[in-house]
Amino acid sequence: MTEHSTATQTLTDVMDPARARALQATLGMEQTIESGSALPPFFHHIYFWDPQPPENLGRDGHPAIGGFVPDMGLPRRMWAAGRLMFHGPLMAGAVAEKTSVIEGVTRKTGRSGPLAFVRIRHDIRQRGTVALTEWQDLVYREDGGEPPAHPDARTDETQSEVVSFDTTALFRYSALTFNGHRIHYDRPYACRVEKYDGLVVHGPLLAQHLMLMGARQLGKPITEVTYRATAPLTLPHSATLCWADGAAWVRGPNGEQCMQAQMR
Template sequence: MQNDAPIQTRQTDVMDPARAKALQATLGLHVTIEDGSPLPPFFHQIYFWQPEPPTRLGRDGHPKTGLGIIPDLGLPRRMWAGGRLAFHGPLRAGRVAEKVTTLESTTRKDGRTGPLAFVTLRHDIWQDGVIRVTEWQDLVYREDPAPGTPAPTPPTARTDETAAETASFTSTLLFRYSALTFNGHRIHYDEPYSRGTEGYDGLVTHGPLLAQLLMLMAERKLGKLSEFSFRASSPLMHHEDATLCWSDGQMWVRAPDGRQNMTAQAR
């Protein structure tokens, strides 16, 4: 008999106020969170760690595929390509929450740069018996670039924003964000690896960090968020400032040379 049950994992964690305060400080925000405070959108990223011993890590510092919910895809490079979130109600600091992760899909195809694998995970986060957040996370796995292969031409970002904010990044900021999210991906803190193995022009600013900044900007514009979606377009290096752009719920990140790093939609 075929077993059609979804592939799932479950985790529980306490939404420690101290950790949320540390993220506020890391982002340069006023430190305001206390026990019982509603957490800002996307702050659940700093909880539900999945620590693995060194023997279960890949060369990039991420857990190896094939050992957990994500199957062995045979492709070494991983990227968080985007996602969408539905905010049903606030998570509150100091309380236990449960995250149920479901493997929704895995697909493979051949792209211009070689084979690609796409993985979609759904995370349902519950607190006090009520679902608070549903998040769909889209991951892409790919091969290493062949020596001498030119980088893909990134899209050009819009310039018709009605509001904009500038964000700057340092290796310290990227390290602290990696630590708080328990993200071992070496492209964010190991510059020789990022340049020499994965072919980037420096440390890569986390896509979720850019999404976090956009969500906080959107919350300042709209108040409480009900939905947010984002899609990565091109990597932003840690030595580049980002312009966070807004126009009637549409958002995007523009690099100093005008290329588009991310697009998003907020409601």
């Protein structure tokens, strides 16, 4: 069953080059971004914070459901997938405006019980022009239940890179994105309440690494990306970033596919 919402949200931010350099440092990149630089793909995720006071947060550290995202009575929130269309570069040091609208809410029943999928569209403008359109798919589910099956990752990559994560990297990325989700820094909560086997590496952080790899492999600015998270990656495990002819994916420590993407 698909429901529709008229909820919209508009946030304005200056694409601070110092924050972008901090993300470059977190990712192990050379700190090169200055005012007027084109931001690398996906760097917009460190902007457009929507800080909420403690009383407006849910048990997981995220803003409580029932504001912009409707309350569907399901406590666990996960970032499932996304799509981005880059119409032009986002420039560091310039004011940008992000307008978000909920395009639909779909309810289903899976092996783990009832599920709700929320699709949000974001349009980011600079100087009166849409530079980026992003669709974000969130999934909400009950506590407990059987975890979804994890697909095996491909092994036919033509390029690969191994990326390691630690608690410092997860803390810094959470801070830069103002992401208070406890699965990324509170191990007892992640294991006891949400039933992971360790702290969870952010899905957007994996997507960020894949897009940087894709830009290097393509040798030109990315114009479109679709990606989907398929299994969690938890500490202390490293990830293998894989590439083959426009396809990119993350292979986990046991050969599982953690994320897949297509880029051009």
